[in-house]
Amino acid sequence: MTQAPERYMGNGLPRKEDPNLVTGKANWTDNIKLPGMVHMSMLRSPFARAKVTKLDVSAALERPGVVAAFTGADLAEEWPGGVPCAAVVSEEQKTPFFPPIVTDEVRHVGDVVAVVVASDRYAAQDALEFIEVDYEPLPAIVNMEDALKADSPLVHEDLGTNECFTYTANVGNTDELFDRTDDSGDAGAEIRGPEIQGQGDTDEAFRQASVVVKERYIQQRLLPTAIEPRAAVAYPDPGHGGYVIYSSTQVPHLAKIVLSLATGIPENQIRVVAPDVGGGFGSKLNIYREEILAVVLAKTLGVPVKFVEDRSENYQATIHGRGQIQDIELAADSEGKILGMRVKLLDDMGAYLQLLTPVIAISGGAMFPGVYTFDNFSIEIKGVFTNLTPTDAYRGAGRPEACYAIERAMDSLARELDMDPAEIRRRNFYEPFDEPTANPAGLMYDSFNLQGALDRAIELADYQSLREEQRRRRESNDPVQLGIGFATYTEICGLGPSHALAGLGIGGGGWEVASVRMLVTGKVEVATGTSPHGQGHETSWSQIAADVLGVTPDDVEVLHGDTGIVPFGRDTYGSRSLAVGGIAVYHAANKVVEKGKKIAAHMLEAAEDDIEFEGGKFSVAGSPDQNVGIGDVAGAAYLGNDLPEGMEPTLNETMTFDPPNFTFPFGAHICVTEVDTETGAVKIRDYIAVDDCGPVINPTIVDGQLHGGLAQGIAQALYEGVIYDEEGNLLTASMVNYMIPGAPELPNYTLDRTVTPSPSNPLGVKGVGEAGTIGAPPAVINSVVDALSPMGIRHIDMPASPMRVWKAIQNAQGKPSGDRQEDASLGASAADIKQGGDA
Amino acid sequence: MRRIQVSVNGVAYEHEVEPRLLLVHYLREGLNLTGTMVGCNTSNCGACTVLLDGESVKSCTLFAVQADGHEITTVQGLQTNGDWHPMQTAFHEQHALQCGYCTPGMILASVSYLKENPNPNEEDIREALEGNYCRCTGYENIVKAVQQAAGQTS
Numbered sequence: 001m002t003q004a005p006e007r008y009m010g011n012g013l014p015r016k017e018d019p020n021l022v023t024g025k026a027n028w029t030d031n032i033k034l035p036g037m038v039h040m041s042m043l044r045s046p047f048a049r050a051k052v053t054k055l056d057v058s059a060a061l062e063r064p065g066v067v068a069a070f071t072g073a074d075l076a077e078e079w080p081g082g083v084p085c086a087a088v089v090s091e092e093q094k095t096p097f098f099p100p101i102v103t104d105e106v107r108h109v110g111d112v113v114a115v116v117v118a119s120d121r122y123a124a125q126d127a128l129e130f131i132e133v134d135y136e137p138l139p140a141i142v143n144m145e146d147a148l149k150a151d152s153p154l155v156h157e158d159l160g161t162n163e164c165f166t167y168t169a170n171v172g173n174t175d176e177l178f179d180r181t182d183d184s185g186d187a188g189a190e191i192r193g194p195e196i197q198g199q200g201d202t203d204e205a206f207r208q209a210s211v212v213v214k215e216r217y218i219q220q221r222l223l224p225t226a227i228e229p230r231a232a233v234a235y236p237d238p239g240h241g242g243y244v245i246y247s248s249t250q251v252p253h254l255a256k257i258v259l260s261l262a263t264g265i266p267e268n269q270i271r272v273v274a275p276d277v278g279g280g281f282g283s284k285l286n287i288y289r290e291e292i293l294a295v296v297l298a299k300t301l302g303v304p305v306k307f308v309e310d311r312s313e314n315y316q317a318t319i320h321g322r323g324q325i326q327d328i329e330l331a332a333d334s335e336g337k338i339l340g341m342r343v344k345l346l347d348d349m350g351a352y353l354q355l356l357t358p359v360i361a362i363s364g365g366a367m368f369p370g371v372y373t374f375d376n377f378s379i380e381i382k383g384v385f386t387n388l389t390p391t392d393a394y395r396g397a398g399r400p401e402a403c404y405a406i407e408r409a410m411d412s413l414a415r416e417l418d419m420d421p422a423e424i425r426r427r428n429f430y431e432p433f434d435e436p437t438a439n440p441a442g443l444m445y446d447s448f449n450l451q452g453a454l455d456r457a458i459e460l461a462d463y464q465s466l467r468e469e470q471r472r473r474r475e476s477n478d479p480v481q482l483g484i485g486f487a488t489y490t491e492i493c494g495l496g497p498s499h500a501l502a503g504l505g506i507g508g509g510g511w512e513v514a515s516v517r518m519l520v521t522g523k524v525e526v527a528t529g530t531s532p533h534g535q536g537h538e539t540s541w542s543q544i545a546a547d548v549l550g551v552t553p554d555d556v557e558v559l560h561g562d563t564g565i566v567p568f569g570r571d572t573y574g575s576r577s578l579a580v581g582g583i584a585v586y587h588a589a590n591k592v593v594e595k596g597k598k599i600a601a602h603m604l605e606a607a608e609d610d611i612e613f614e615g616g617k618f619s620v621a622g623s624p625d626q627n628v629g630i631g632d633v634a635g636a637a638y639l640g641n642d643l644p645e646g647m648e649p650t651l652n653e654t655m656t657f658d659p660p661n662f663t664f665p666f667g668a669h670i671c672v673t674e675v676d677t678e679t680g681a682v683k684i685r686d687y688i689a690v691d692d693c694g695p696v697i698n699p700t701i702v703d704g705q706l707h708g709g710l711a712q713g714i715a716q717a718l719y720e721g722v723i724y725d726e727e728g729n730l731l732t733a734s735m736v737n738y739m740i741p742g743a744p745e746l747p748n749y750t751l752d753r754t755v756t757p758s759p760s761n762p763l764g765v766k767g768v769g770e771a772g773t774i775g776a777p778p779a780v781i782n783s784v785v786d787a788l789s790p791m792g793i794r795h796i797d798m799p800a801s802p803m804r805v806w807k808a809i810q811n812a813q814g815k816p817s818g819d820r821q822e823d824a825s826l827g828a829s830a831a832d833i834k835q836g837g838d839a
Numbered sequence: 840m841r842r843i844q845v846s847v848n849g850v851a852y853e854h855e856v857e858p859r860l861l862l863v864h865y866l867r868e869g870l871n872l873t874g875t876m877v878g879c880n881t882s883n884c885g886a887c888t889v890l891l892d893g894e895s896v897k898s899c900t901l902f903a904v905q906a907d908g909h910e911i912t913t914v915q916g917l918q919t920n921g922d923w924h925p926m927q928t929a930f931h932e933q934h935a936l937q938c939g940y941c942t943p944g945m946i947l948a949s950v951s952y953l954k955e956n957p958n959p960n961e962e963d964i965r966e967a968l969e970g971n972y973c974r975c976t977g978y979e980n981i982v983k984a985v986q987q988a989a990g991q992t993s
């Protein structure tokens with residue numbers, strides 16, 4: 001690799017993105033105003049399931065400012081494809097037609113019944129009240145286990161079932177393993193009698209005694225809650241024909257394809273722009289019915305159409321995350337070595353399939369074995385339709401679910417064997433490796449050194465002193481008990497090799513594109529197919545290009561988020577941007593240098609093999625005075641009047657990088673909590689995270705990603721959870737009653753890194769966007785349960801709110817704890833099953 | 840319609856507005872001051888925070904008519920002769936923003952708070968910002984930025 005005298009990679013440069021953002025000059029979608037622009041507002045269903053028996057928009061049309069109003073029947077021909085789902089995870093998968101506006105039946109609270117277009121937002125909103133609509137409410141399907149019963153009503157009558165798909169995978173011999181050791185009776189762990197192998201050698205027999213841990217865990221639904229709600233502006237493109245859509249999206253390139261499939265408008269007549277985007281976390285990795293509607297209305301009315309959702313619409317109509325019931329069994333020998341794992345999941349689809357809904361649990365499915373090596377693994381995943389908001393990717397997308405289950409189960413196993421939770425993890429770790437190594441589900445982990453990360457975390461936490469403090473508090477019956485919780489995790493990043501994505505049922509397209517152009521003035525343009533919304537790609541990609549080309553990051557301008565400017569791209573999600581898109585930048589910049597060498601050789605009248613490149617200068621080996629700067633080479637390439645025979649003018653190189661494998665960052669987290677046994681309040685006293693995402697391009701940005709990820713993981717563990725009632729009403733429908741944590745609720749973090757390069761790409765980078773969200777939930781809950789374990793408490797469901805913790809303590813002490821509203825969508829909670837508490 | 844007179848970022852305006860027009864919409868749609876954003880409309884997130892006579896308020900909870908006769912500062916009014924306010928510099932230097940959507944509100948709430956309490960400790964800062972949500976940063980760097988602006992760190 002060529003190298004600048006100053007290396008920018010590895011440097012925590014302040015971000016290039018910031019100046020616009022701190023001065024109020026950002027370009028949010030909601031800022032866009034165009035001549036003749038109208039606003040659309042949706043009439044949304046107040047029922048989870050109902051027939052629409054009467055619908056008349058004519059009175060709304062009479063209201064001041066109203067331009068148009070439509071029912072689903074009016075526009076049905078405009079969306080032949082409906083809202084598309086890109087995932088097919090089994091041959092039998094049921095994919096319902098998902099119309100932007102329903103025509104007969106509403107299927108979740110917030111489903112769209114009609115649309116009004118008016119001169120401004122207030123007028124559109126006012127007019128909704130004048131739409132005449134009658135509903136015949138039907139019993140709602142809210143709970144996944146009920147939905148699968150034979151007599152359940154159906155979310156989609158035409159599909160004949162509420163089961164979207166069943167996916168199974170079986171490696172090794174789990175059934176035999178569990179049938180041998182499992183009494184399939186009560187939930188909970190048990191130590192089985194010895195497997196007699198030798199004769200009369202009880203020591204030997206006890207050494208092989210196996211333990212089976214059976215647990216049920218709940219992944220509550222979560223609201224992704226990007227602080228910028230969704231927004232879109234669609235308009236007929238006056239210059240070129242076709243349509244331009246500005247959208248607050250993570251995926252302008254995917255949106256271009258999906259909008260074409262949905263509407264039948266040819267793909268080459270659609271340009272999608274993602275301007276500044278105020279957070280996504282997976283919720284904007286989707287193409288929504290409102291975006292399709294905006295395009296359809298721009299086409300129908302011939303004017304710019306704007307849609308901006310308010311927060312309650314965001315909570316009803318933007319995808320939810322998680323929503324799983326997890327049954328997990330682990331079998332181990334008496335030394336704590338895992339022999340096998342069996343997993344059964346129910347995964348809540350909601351009422352329709354959004355872009356990736358069915359694939360979320362499946363992509364996480366292969367991650368259930370976590371950082372532990374063993375042979376026998378089986379998993380069964382059922383996708384279930386309910387009359388609730390559709391689920392899809394939310395930060396981590398399948399991986400936090402998997403990590404939580406295995407990391408909670410590891411603690412159960414440790415408890416059954418009376419073993420230290422760090423020790424049981426260590427006994428099952430892979431030995432460090434740096435070449436791809438198969439996990440029990442067949443994924444090829446790229447490189448691990450788990451021992452290094454765990455050692456460092458234990459050192460930073462001063463683990464032994466913590467255990468001593470815990471012992472003292474226990475002995476003195478301190479009302480505030482200390483908990484120490486571990487999570488050692490890996491995640492799958494860098495989505496991904498196209499062939500592997502095809503295997504997951506989403507076709508492929510795991511590559512990423514970058515173009516690097518040297519302009520005639522010596523400046524550099526990098527066009528990337530990634531589409532950042534807070535991740536700082538402009539800064540990091542500039543650092544990569546600057547180092548390869550021997551310029552400064554300020555010389556580099558990064559272009560992104562506009563299909564008119566960057567024609568091909570696969571956008572930003574799944575912690576893929578650096579490990580795929582950043583590598584494409586690296587390769588494209590190197591191609592520029594390679595072509596530059598040929599030109600420099602020609603200019604310096606030397607052999608190409610003798611040309612060296614360093615610090616932005618091409619020079620002849622052995623005579624450094626004979627040199628030419630990359631800017632001059634760019635100028636010569638641009639003018640094109642004196643180039644090597646047959647060479648195309650310009651220094652403008654493109655790379656489409658399709659990685660050979662995913663990347664697998666890993667790490668060790670330790671959460672130290674103080675749990676007030678009188679109030680149930682949990683305070684995170686310390687959070688130690690040692691993460692290994694390979695070499696780091698910008699450590700400041702990486703730490704920021706970790707902070708934010710940890711915050712969202714802690715939020716799932718302690719604070720957040722969607723609550724539906726039995727009728728499918730969303731009780732957490734605004735920020736007033738859905739608690740995202742503010743500054744007082746969250747701790748500072750103790751972060752450190754180990755560096756194990758990935759063999760999947762030349763920079764060895766892995767990805768970091770979701771690490772915190774994956775490691776934190778089990779670390780926090782393991783810590784809370786650890787604090788309370790002397791009381792016999794073995795599990796508390798997320799979010800471990802003061803009320804839940806207090807109830808668990810009351811129940812453990814045989815005291816009444818009263819009732820409270822719990823979410824109706826996920827069945828009896830694990831804690832209730834485990835502890836026999838009240839419902 | 841009602842006539843209001845307001846001074847926004849030092850510029851005097853006079854407009855006829857609907858009595859129900861929210862201040863945040865007046866700023867965004869009426870004056871094109873799009874540095875003030877909407878995140879919730881329920882007075883929870885703080886994305887719409889502006890200064891009203893120097894004190895932070897949530898402009899989604901005020902009607903434009905309530906600002907009649909008052910002085911408003913939005914994030915666009917924080918610079919002096921083109922120089923960033925120390926709080927803007929601190930947010931940049933401490934990496935206290937990612938997507939930046941919460942940032943103008945967060946900066947204005949912090950500016951107003953330091954006037955009230957120029958020498959806060961970490962816990963004070965966290966409590967003071969409880970009405971401003973950030974979904975990206977986890978707050979640690981925001982707290983550091985406020986400490987920097989308070990002159991507690993470099």
Ligand code: FES
Nearest residue numbers: 878879884885899
């Ligand atoms: S928009 Fe005003 S507080 Fe959220």
Ligand code: FES
Nearest residue numbers: 937939973974975
């Ligand atoms: S930086 Fe994105 S919400 Fe704060």
